[in-house]
Structure formats: structure tokens, C-alpha cells
Amino acid sequence: xxxxxxxxxxxxxxxxxxxxxxxxxxxxxxxxxxxxxxxxxxxxxxxxxxxxxxxxxxxxxxxxxxxxxxxxxxxxxxxxxxxxxxxxxxxxxxxxxxxxxxxxxxxxxxxxxxxxxxxxxxxxxxxxxxxxxxxxxxxxxxxxxxxxxxxxxxxxxxxxxxxxxxxxxxxxxxxxxxxxxxxxxxxxxxxxxxxxxxxxxxxxxxxxxxxxxxxxxxxxxxxxxxxxxxxxxxxxx
Amino acid sequence: xxxxxxxxxxxxxxxxxxxxxxxxxxxxxxxxxxxxxxxxxxxxxxxxxxxxxxxxxxxxxxxxxxxxxxxxxxxxxxxxxxxxxxxxxxxxxxxxxxxxxxxxxxxxxxxxxxxxxxxxxxxxxxxxxxxxxxxxxxxxxxxxxxxxxxxxxxxxxxxxxxxxxxxxxxxxxxxxxxxxxxxxxxxxxxxxxxxxxxxx
Amino acid sequence: xxxxxxxxxxxxxxxxxxxxxxxxxxxxxxxxxxxxxxxxxxxxxxxxxxxxxxxxxxxxxxxxxxxxxxxxxxxxxxxxxxxxxxxxxxxxxxxxxxxxxxxxxxxxxxxxxxxxxxxxxxxxxxxxxxxxxxxxxxxxxxxxxxxxxxxxxxxxxxxxxxxxxxxxxxxxxxxxxxxxxxxxxxxxxxxxxxxxxxxxxxxxxxxxxxxxxxxxxxxxxxxxxxxxxxxxxxxxxxxxxxxxxxxxxxxxxxxxxxxxxxxxxxxxxxxxxxxxxxxxxxxxxxxxxxxxxxxxxxxxxxxxxxxxxxxxxxxxxxxxxxxxxxxxxxxxxxxxxxxxxxxxxxxxxxxxxxxxxxxxxxxxxxxxxxxxxxxxxxxxxxxxxxxxxxxxxxxxxxxxxxxxxxxxxxxxxxxxxxxxxxxxxxxxxxxxxxxxxxxxxxxxxxxxxxxxxxxxx
Numbered sequence: 001x002x003x004x005x006x007x008x009x010x011x012x013x014x015x016x017x018x019x020x021x022x023x024x025x026x027x028x029x030x031x032x033x034x035x036x037x038x039x040x041x042x043x044x045x046x047x048x049x050x051x052x053x054x055x056x057x058x059x060x061x062x063x064x065x066x067x068x069x070x071x072x073x074x075x076x077x078x079x080x081x082x083x084x085x086x087x088x089x090x091x092x093x094x095x096x097x098x099x100x101x102x103x104x105x106x107x108x109x110x111x112x113x114x115x116x117x118x119x120x121x122x123x124x125x126x127x128x129x130x131x132x133x134x135x136x137x138x139x140x141x142x143x144x145x146x147x148x149x150x151x152x153x154x155x156x157x158x159x160x161x162x163x164x165x166x167x168x169x170x171x172x173x174x175x176x177x178x179x180x181x182x183x184x185x186x187x188x189x190x191x192x193x194x195x196x197x198x199x200x201x202x203x204x205x206x207x208x209x210x211x212x213x214x215x216x217x218x219x220x221x222x223x224x225x226x227x228x229x230x231x232x233x234x235x236x237x
Numbered sequence: 238x239x240x241x242x243x244x245x246x247x248x249x250x251x252x253x254x255x256x257x258x259x260x261x262x263x264x265x266x267x268x269x270x271x272x273x274x275x276x277x278x279x280x281x282x283x284x285x286x287x288x289x290x291x292x293x294x295x296x297x298x299x300x301x302x303x304x305x306x307x308x309x310x311x312x313x314x315x316x317x318x319x320x321x322x323x324x325x326x327x328x329x330x331x332x333x334x335x336x337x338x339x340x341x342x343x344x345x346x347x348x349x350x351x352x353x354x355x356x357x358x359x360x361x362x363x364x365x366x367x368x369x370x371x372x373x374x375x376x377x378x379x380x381x382x383x384x385x386x387x388x389x390x391x392x393x394x395x396x397x398x399x400x401x402x403x404x405x406x407x408x409x410x411x412x413x414x415x416x417x418x419x420x421x422x423x424x425x426x427x428x429x430x431x432x433x434x435x436x437x
Numbered sequence: 438x439x440x441x442x443x444x445x446x447x448x449x450x451x452x453x454x455x456x457x458x459x460x461x462x463x464x465x466x467x468x469x470x471x472x473x474x475x476x477x478x479x480x481x482x483x484x485x486x487x488x489x490x491x492x493x494x495x496x497x498x499x500x501x502x503x504x505x506x507x508x509x510x511x512x513x514x515x516x517x518x519x520x521x522x523x524x525x526x527x528x529x530x531x532x533x534x535x536x537x538x539x540x541x542x543x544x545x546x547x548x549x550x551x552x553x554x555x556x557x558x559x560x561x562x563x564x565x566x567x568x569x570x571x572x573x574x575x576x577x578x579x580x581x582x583x584x585x586x587x588x589x590x591x592x593x594x595x596x597x598x599x600x601x602x603x604x605x606x607x608x609x610x611x612x613x614x615x616x617x618x619x620x621x622x623x624x625x626x627x628x629x630x631x632x633x634x635x636x637x638x639x640x641x642x643x644x645x646x647x648x649x650x651x652x653x654x655x656x657x658x659x660x661x662x663x664x665x666x667x668x669x670x671x672x673x674x675x676x677x678x679x680x681x682x683x684x685x686x687x688x689x690x691x692x693x694x695x696x697x698x699x700x701x702x703x704x705x706x707x708x709x710x711x712x713x714x715x716x717x718x719x720x721x722x723x724x725x726x727x728x729x730x731x732x733x734x735x736x737x738x739x740x741x742x743x744x745x746x747x748x749x750x751x752x753x754x755x756x757x758x759x760x761x762x763x764x765x766x767x768x769x770x771x772x773x774x775x776x777x778x779x780x781x782x783x784x785x786x787x788x789x790x791x792x793x794x795x796x797x798x799x800x801x802x803x804x805x806x807x808x809x810x811x812x813x814x815x816x817x818x819x820x821x822x823x824x825x826x827x828x829x830x831x832x833x834x835x836x837x838x839x840x841x842x843x844x845x846x847x848x849x850x851x852x853x854x855x856x857x858x859x860x861x862x863x864x865x866x867x868x869x870x871x872x873x874x875x876x877x878x879x880x881x882x883x884x885x886x887x888x889x890x891x892x893x894x
Contacts, residue, residue, distance in 0.1 A: 009838065013848045013881040014876040019883035023891070035887050036714070041838040048792065048811065050818030051831045057839040126792035137750065137798035139481035163465070167752045170792030176868040178789060180448035181757050183872040184457065185791070214873030240521035240723070242469070247727035248500035251736075255497050260731065263497050265680055266490040268687065272480045272543055286700065304821075336665050355690075355698030369712055370664035373657045391701075395686035401647055404513070404710030408689070410701045413657040417572035417588060419595045420463055421615035426571060427623060427630070428657030428704070 002103075003031045004069035006094075009041035009080040011206050016204060018206050021229040022075040022097055028233070029105055036065045042074075044082035045171045047103045048172045059087050073100045075229050077126025077205040078172075086132070090152065096130050097229055098204045108152070112234045115155040118226075119198035119211065120146060121189070121206030122165040130202060146228060147203055153231060159224055160190035170211035186215040200226045260366040273389035279354040280436070286357030290411025291424050292432035296384075300325060303381065303435050307344060311377075314343035319367035320381055321348060323353035338371040348408075352434075353395060355390050358408040359434070360398060366380050369405050378412070378429040383437050440782055441790040447757035460592065461755040467588075468749040470698025471799065478694075487687050489803035492740035495678055496730060502645040502678045503721065509648025511718055513710045518720045523553035526722045530555060530637070530670055531562055533718055538670055539564060539634040543650070544628075546570040547639030548586050549672050549722055550745060552765045555637075567629045569658040571622050578605045584759025586766055587696050587745035593759050626658070636662030640673035641742070642688060643719070646681045648707035648854060650719065653692065653702040660706055672720045675727065676739040676841035680706075688742060690796065691801035696744040729777040734812045738773045740802040747796035747806055752791055769796035773809040776817065784822035786815035844886060852878035 003026055007019040019035075026033045036049075043055035062083065066072050072094045074080045082098040088094050101107045128131040130164065150158050166222035169175070169185025176182075190212050193201050199221060203209050209225040216223050238246075255368055256262055276282045287294035297303055300322060307316060317339070318326055347366060349359040363369050372378055388394055398406070413428030426432055449458045475481045487847040507517050520526035526549075534542060542559070542565055544550065556566045556577070568577040572589040576582065578601050583589030590598065595613040602608040623859045636660040643650040650671055652659045663669045678707060679688065685705075693699040730736045732765035748754045748768030759767035764775045764783060769790060775783035787810045796806040817823060837843050854861055863870050 007883050009844070009848075010876075013852060014878060016879055016881060016883040016886050020886060023887075033891075035884075035891070037884055037887070037892070038841040040841050040844040046831050046835050048814070049827070049831055050788075050814030050816075051828075051835070052815050053819055054832060054835050061839065061841075124791070124795070128798060131815040132691050135705060135795070135798045137795060139475055139478065144808035159483065165795075167793035167795070169752065169791055171793070173466070174788070174791045178444045178445070178447065178753070179871060180451050181753050182791070184451055184454075184756050185491075185752050186873065188458075188461070210876055211873065213876065214869070217874035218872060220750075240525055241517070241519035243521055244519055244721075245503070245729050247499055248503070248675075248730065251727065251730045252500050255733075256729070259497075262553045263494050265494055266487060266681065269483060269487060271483065272478075275477075275479050289700075290703075293872045340631060346581060353701075358701050358705070363712075365524060368664075370660070373660040373664060390686070391690050392683075392686040395683040399681070399820060401649065401682065401709055402709065404712065405706070405708055407660070407706035408701065410699075410703050410705075412703070414703055415571045415656050416697070417511075417570070417575065417590055418615040418618055419593075420466065420588070420591070420597055421595075423616050423619040425623065426474070426619060426656035426658070427626060427661050428872070 001161050002073070003033045003071050003073050003207050004066055005035040006039060006042070006066070006072050006074040006079070006083065007033050007035060007208045008074065008076045008205055008206070011076065012211065015206050015227070016073055018227040018229055021233040024182050025229055025233040026073065027109060029101070039065050042082045043081040043087065044079060047086060049148045050125070062087050066152070071095060071100065071104065073134045075204070075227060076207060077130055077132065078207055080091050081125045081129040086196055096132065096204060097124060098132055098145045098149055099130060102148055110152045110232050111150060112152070113154040114231045115198040115236050117157040117159065117197065118150070118200045118202050118231070119161060119193040120150065120161050121168060121201050121203040121208055123203050123208045124165070124167050127165055149228065149232060156231070159196050159198060161196060163192060168186065168208040170208050175211060183215070186211050190215045190219065190221065190223070194221055198223060200224050202226050202231055204228050212230060268392065271390060271392050276354050276389050279387050279389050280384060283352055283357060284355040284436070286354065287411065287432070287434050290357045291414065292357070292411045292434060294434040294436060296436045303346070307346065313412045315341055317342050317345040317367070317371065317375070319345070319347055319365065319371070334365070334366055334368070339368060339374050341372055342371070342375040344377045344379060345371050346379040346381060347372055349386070350382045351386040351388055351394055352382050353388055353391055353394050356410055358410040360394060360408055361406060362403050363405040364403060372409060373428045375429055377431045377433070380432065380434045381437060382434065441763035442756070443761050443763070443785045445818060446715065446761040446763065447789070450758050450761050451756055457756050460758055460861055464591065464749050464755045469748055471695055471749065474694040474698040474700065484687060485801055485803050488691050488801055489740065491679060491684050494680065495676065496736055496739060499675060499678065499730065502680060503675060505645040506643055506648055506678055509646070513648045515648065515711065515717045515719055518718060519725070520720055520722045522724050524549060526553045526672065526720055526724065527555050527558040529720050530672070532670065534559070534635055537634065538746050539632050539668065540639055541565045541567065541629070543567050543569050543629055543633040543656060543662040543666065544637040545639065545662055545670055546573055547637065548765060549639060550637065551583060551675050551721070553724065560650040566624070567633070569626050569662060570654070571619060574626065575601060575624060581608060582760065583766070584767065585745060585748060586743050592760065609831055630661045630662055630665055633662065633666050634667035635668040635670065637670045637672065638675050640671050641648060641692070642679050642685060643673055643677045643885050644682050645678055647709060649703060651685065651707050652710050655703045657704050659881065660704055661841050663708065664712070667714070668716045668718070669708070670718045670720065671708065672722060674722055674724070692742055692744055695746040695799065695801040725778050732777070735773065735777065735802050735809055738806050738809060740768065741770050741774070742802055744801055746799040746801065750795040750799045752793060752795070753791065757789070762789070769806045769810070770804070773806055773813060776813045780817065780820060781822050784817045845882070848882055
């Protein structure tokens with residue numbers, strides 16, 4: 001299966017290890033992975049700030065780069081949602097990594113080991129936009145694509161904070177435009193995980209983790225962040 | 238042009254545009270059949286709800302029991318009774334008096350048309366109230382309902398209530414309450430401080 | 438630039454961390470109560486769908502439904518008035534009151550009259566207005582606007598209320614017992630109910646088919662006012678119409694559960710005809726609604742039944758509080774209603790959200806609130822209501838991201854600078870850095886790695 005990898009701008013620049021883990025994981029699962037090098041960004045930072053009308057060139061760029069792609073896979077819920085809704089307009093070939101693993105590859109054994117206590121942060125766009133799980137607000141059968149994948153990891157101890165899907169407060173430019181509220185949301189979210197005494201916070205969205213990481217580091221916390229692709233890519237060494 | 242015409246004109250324009258875009262007119266939604274099995278025994282559920290609502294529900298076998306309860310609890314106080322029982326009804330001519338005169342009612346008893354198990358609400362018509370203000374102004378409220386008038390859900394209630402003939406009616410669910418001070422629940426905000434439901 | 442701005446107000450309101458946490462927790466408690474109530478109903482989502490579709494039908498047929506309602510209300514002996522805007526609404530209410538030489542009016546909760554600024558208008562005309570909902574009475578005595586549409590005084594602690602009541606109602610100084618304070622308000626307001634010449638109520642639902650309107654309260658204050666006073670005025674936004682009485686079987690099931698977690702409000706009163714000798718009026722208020730309904734992307738905001746669930750779930754509202762929104766209806770729903778009223782003045786509100794989407798999921802009439810926040814942002818920017826600095830920044834960012842080579846080179850330079858001269862970004866000019874560390878810039882980007890390890894270009 002041929003997969004075109006979409007690596008969001010901030011992952012490319014700041015978290016290359018997440019891109020690498022995603023690529024290696026997909027290869028391990030038998031995919032042929034390409035990463036078209038002319039890609040930059042999904043356009044969401046501008047669009048969420050109300051500047052969708054100036055991102056036409058980026059949108060076109062992405063439409064052209066991925067025109068032939070059978071599957072576009074991206075390790076970030078928020079960027080995936082933007083590509084899906086505003087760039088590829090509902091075309092079904094865009095997938096967030098976890099949903100690609102559970103829905104397309106139907107992975108039932110990831111062969112990963114991660115002997116740590118891990119708190120799961122549900123990223124809002126992945127949860128409520130891409131429906132990677134059931135939002136805590138809805139009265140329906142619970143499910144979680146992230147949970148299903150983590151269940152396959154050996155020796156991992158997964159836990160969830162009591163506010164199961166509270167926002168971390170990142171929200172793109174919200175983080176700087178509404179600095180006070182955003183920072184408070186980040187602090188509160190980080191604290192919930194610290195109270196659980198986790199080693200790591202994981203998520204299917206690196207942008208939330210970037211926010212939580214910034215908050216945790218400022219606090220001098222020992223809690224670290226790790227993208228779910230990095231956990232799923234941990235082989236027994 | 239009057240505001241009425243102006244408003245209606247704009248709404249008509251909007252409606253035309255919506256219909257054009259939608260390509261056809263929307264039909265009025267038909268209410269689906271809602272689940273009521275989850276409520277279990279409706280009388281039991283209703284009594285549970287009254288309890289949750291800080292009211293008191295008791296099964297009685299006769300009007301006599303109700304009368305004994307009232308006589309014992311409110312001796313010598315201003316009590317108003319408006320139920321379909323000539324002998325038992327309060328003699329005072331209060332149904333046509335100035336509503337302000339009801340200010341010092343300590344206890345009032347009414348018949349309820351029907352009751353709803355899912356939320357503990359009881360429906361009253363203005364006839365059953367005697368005076369519209371009566372169930373709201375009294376200090377303590379009593380209700381008499383027949384067991385067979387307890388329904389599962391609001392959907393069933395409105396099946397019965399869908400065509401009103403009287404000028405006023407309302408659901409009442411428990412005593413008056415507020416939680417406007419730091420969300421601490423206090424009963425007796427403006428209306429009755431307590432509610433007792435006699436199930437006959 | 439002196440217009441109120443959510444980010445600035447929020448910064449001020451969240452300075453007191455303890456109070457912010459208290460506010461967040463007490464509002465979250467309401468969300469939890471909502472959860473307990475709705476998870477008990479197996480077909481909750483079906484109820485939401487049905488409520489939503491009835492409201493969609495209302496929006497499409499509002500013209501006809503209003504005429505039907507008017508006809509039936511008139512036949513019931515109710516006087517019907519139409520107000521194009523807030524000013525006309527206030528004048529109509531004043532006209533009714535002055536005809537009967539009303540000196541004192543009791544009022545139950547009505548966000549619409551708040552939106553229209555009725556209290557101040559009438560007070561200027563020498564009419565005493567007494568808000569009778571306990572929360573509203575508290576803030577009226579304190580000369581504050583409501584901070585929540587269901588619990589107007591939710592931003593206040595019992596100590597604050599005790600002070601206010603001590604000053605205005607003569608309660609014991611320092612007695613903070615809610616039971617005691619509520620009793621004091623009851624005694625004081627009972628006198629007002631008994632002496633009022635008119636009562637004004639809001640409207641939760643108006644039924645086209647029967648010409649009646651339904652008012653929901655927990656305290657019984659709407660009924661105390663309306664059934665005692667010789668004049669009853671009910672004010673409603675046009676969108677409160679529903680086609681049939683039986684539709685209440687859906688709305689009354691979702692309203693209180695979404696709102697406070699109660700199965701139903703204590704009182705759901707159906708006013709159809711005035712009582713003998715009483716005057717009953719309905720004021721139908723537009724105030725921007727017929728303009729709003731013409732905006733396809735935004736009209737669904739008018740489905741709102743004012744339950745407040747979106748506020749209780751909103752992580753921003755819970756922290757910044759209702760007053761940070763500087764409009765009558767705060768929170769997520771307020772932020773999609775306010776731009777219709779005044780785009781420029783309220784251009785900050787659609788940005789006061791992380792777009793987490795919890796609001797849309799709790800909404801009992803399924804308004805796509807977070808999507809509308811996104812869409813308002815586009816309109817605000819296109820109509821030039823965002824700062825020049827932001828526009829320049831966004832255009833620059835867009836330029837970089839539209840040019841892969843510039844992006845790569847710029848990224849490389851940026852990361853190098855961040856590593857070598859961290860103070861370039863780690864300074865007080867960078868709002869991120871104020872309470873968060875910047876990510877550590879790696880030497881190699883993912884693309885660099887990919888070129889070395891996978892790509893045979």
C-alpha cells in the first residue's frame with residue numbers, strides 16, 4: 001500500500017523524531033511511504049486566524065502535490081482535519097495516522113513495548129472533528145481508536161485524567177492572542193497529568209503536546225511528552 | 238411601513254432564498270417514538286423523582302387519609318382545598334377573589350391532571366388551580382393525583398395535552414427552588430417551600 | 438482601540454488564580470450535572486436530533502409561523518406587538534406601562550430585555566423595575582450585568598452576596614448562609630410581587646398552533662409576578678416560536694437537563710389567555726434576527742434555546758468568566774450571536790475560543806457553534822476588522838509557507854538562531870514565552886533526515 005506522508009510544518013521543524021517514527025511505523029506495517037518534499041504546511045495557522053482567503057496558494061500547492069496520492073497520512077489530528085475539511089473538501093483519502101492504522105490497515109498487533117505510565121490527552125480536533133473516539137459529551141457507545149492502539153502495546157500503563165477530553169489550550173494563534181486563558185488551560189491540563197503521576201503524556205496531535213511540553217518545562221516538571229507514533233514504533237530492544 | 242410588515246418582509250425573503258437553495262420545502266418533523274422502557278415501573282420512578290425534587294410522595298387509599306394529614310399538620314391555619322369533592326372543598330369563596338388575598342395561605346391542595354415519571358412533573362389546569370396564583374403563592378403545596386394518571390414521558394403527556402381549551406396551565410415539579418447563591422440548592426425561593434403528593 | 442476586548446478582559450479576570458480555579462470548578466460542576474442527567478436517557482441523541490430539526494423547520498417557516506402565532510394569540514385575547522429593534526421594544530413596553538400609569542414592575546428573567554437595555558430605559562422614565570430571579574436581583578443590586586444566562590450571579594461568592602444583602606436588604610453582616618440569604622430575598626421580593634402594577638416575563642417557547650407561550654423558572658417568580666399583576670407583558674425574540682404544543686415534549690426534556698442537570702425546571706407555565714380582568718401583551722422582537730436568518734452559514738445560531746450548556750462546557754468561558762465577553766449572552770453561543778449585532782465591536786469574540794468543539798457536542802439543538810466561530814473569523818478578517826500587525830504577520834507566514842524553498846531555508850536559519858541566540862525568541866515580546874518554554878530546535882528537520890535516509894533524489 002502506497003502512502004503519502006504529510007508532515008506538518010512544526011513537526012518538520014521542531015519534532016523530526018515524530019515524522020521519523022511515523023514513517024518507520026508505516027513501513028514496518030508494510031506500507032510504501034513517500035514524503036513529497038515540496039510540502040510545507042496545511043494552511044491551518046492562517047485559516048484558523050480568519051485568513052483562509054489568503055491560503056489559496058498553499059491549498060493549491062497541497063492539492064497538486066497530493067493529486068496522485070492514494071492515501072495521505074498525517075500524524076496530527078488538527079492538520080488532518082483542516083486538510084480534510086478545507087483543502088480536500090471531504091475527499092476520503094486524507095487520514096490521521098491512528099485512524100489510518102485502525103480503519104485502513106486494521107492493525108491488530110503493533111509489536112511495540114513501552115514500559116511506562118502514560119496519560120492520554122485527547123486532542124479536540126482529532127476527537128470531535130475526526131471522531132477518533134467518543135466525545136465525553138455524547139450519549140453513545142464509547143470507542144477510542146487511540147485506546148485500541150495503545151491496548152496493543154506491551155507493558156504500558158495507560159491512564160486518563162478525570163476531565164477525559166479537556167482542551168489543552170493550544171488552539172493555534174489562540175495560544176498567543178488569548179495568552180492568559182490559553183496558558184491557564186495549559187497549566188491546568190498539565191497539572192491533571194502530574195497528579196496522575198505519569199511518565200509521559202501522549203496524544204495523536206503533536207501541537208497539543210508542544211503546548212503541554214512548553215508548560216511542563218517552564219514548571220520544571222519531570223513529566224515528558226511523546227507522540228503516539230513514537231510509542232507504537234518502540235520495538236523490543 | 239410598520240415594523241410588522243418590515244420584519245415579515247425580510248423573513249419572507251429569507252424563506253424564499255432558503256427554499257431556493259434547499260430545492261424543496263422542509264416538511265414539519267414528525268416526532269419519533271421515544272424509549273420509555275428505561276424508566277421501569279412508572280409509579281415507583283415518579284415517587285423517586287418527587288424525592289429527588291425535594292418533595293414528598295405518599296400512596297393513600299382514601300381522601301380521608303389526606304384530610305387527616307392536613308388537619309394534623311396545619312391546625313388552625315389558612316388552608317385551601319380545591320379538589321373535585323364537594324364535601325371536602327374549602328367553603329371560602331376564593332376562586333374569584335383578588336389574587337393578592339391569597340398571600341397568607343399556609344397550605345393548598347389541588348388535583349393534578351397527570352404526572353410524568355421521567356421528571357416528576359405534574360400538570361395543572363387553571364380550573365384545578367382555582368386561582369392561577371394559588372399553587373405559586375402558598376407556603377406549602379399538596380397535590381392529589383390518581384395512580385392511573387402517571388405516565389412515563391413528556392411525549393405521552395403532550396399526547397394528552399396537545400389541544401388546550403383553557404387559558405392557563407402548567408407543569409410543576411417539586412417545591413420552588415433556587416441555586417443562585419454559589420449553586421447551593423435552597424427550596425422555597427418564591428413559591429411553596431414544600432410539596433406533598435398524595436397518590437390515590 | 439479603547440473598545441472592550443476579550444483577551445484583555447480575560448487577562449484581568451484570570452489574574453486571581455484561586456478565584457479563576459473556583460469559577461472553573463463551579464461551572465464544571467454544572468457540566469457534570471448535565472452529564473449525569475443526559476446519560477440517564479438512552480435516546481438522548483435522538484432527542485437532540487429531533488429538537489434540532491424542529492428548530493430548522495422553524496427557521497425555514499418563521500414568517501408563516503409568526504403569522505399563525507399572531508392570529509391565535511389575538512383570538513386568545515392577547516395583544517401582540519412587533520418591535521424592529523431594541524429601541525422600539527423599549528418604547529412599546531413603556532407605552533403599555535404608561536397607559537396604566539405603572540409605577541412599579543416586577544420582571545422575571547429575560548435575556549432579551551437585557552439585550553435591549555430595558556431596565557435602564559424604564560428607570561430613566563421613572564418606572565421602578567425589580568428583577569425577581571434571585572440571581573438577577575443580586576446583580577441588579579450590585580449594578581452588574583449577568584455573567585451567565587442561566588445563573589446570572591455565578592461569578593459571585595456567597596461572601597459578596599452577603600455584603601450586598603447586608604447593604605440593601607439589611608441582613609446580618611457576615612451571615613453567608615445561602616438559606617438565610619435566600620429567605621431574606623424571598624421576604625423582600627414578596628412585598629414587591631404584592632405591590633407591583635405590572636409584570637414582565639421572558640418567553641422560552643411560543644407555540645404557533647395555540648398562540649400560547651411557555652415560561653420556565655425554578656423559583657416560581659414568573660408566575661408570582663404574572664398571576665398577581667393586572668398587566669402581564671411577555672417579550673420574546675422572533676426565534677422562540679415552535680410549531681406545535683406537542684413539540685414541548687421534546688424541548689422540555691432537553692432544556693433543563695442541558696442547563697442545570699435537572700430533569701425539568703420546577704415551573705413550566707403555559708400562558709394562553711389573560712385571566713379575567715387582566716391585560717396580556719406579547720412583544721415580538723427582531724433586533725437583528727431577521728437579518729441574521731438571511732446568513733446561511735450563521736442562521737442556525739437562532740436555534741438556541743438559551744440553556745447555557747455551551748458556556749458550562751467551554752474551557753475558555755469557565756476560566757475567563759461571562760464578563761470577559763462584554764455582551765449580554767456570553768460564551769460560545771454569544772460569540773456567534775454578537776457579530777451579527779455589531780461585527781466591529783464584537784470582532785474579538787469569535788477568536789475567544791480554542792475551537793475545541795465541546796460546545797457543539799453539548800448543544801441540545803445541535804448548533805455547529807465551533808464551525809460558526811471559524812466562519813465568523815473569516816468574515817471579520819475579510820471585512821478588515823483585524824489588526825494591521827496581525828494581517829502583516831499572517832501574510833508573511835503565508836508567503837513563507839507558499840514557497841517550499843523559503844520555508845526550508847527560513848526554518849533552518851530560524852532554528853539556528855534559536856539555538857545560538859535563544860533570547861531572540863525567549864523574551865517578553867513573545868506571548869508564548871510568558872508562561873511556556875519554546876520547543877527545542879533540532880539541528881536537522883524531518884526533511885533533512887528524509888533526504889539523507891530515504892530519498893534518492
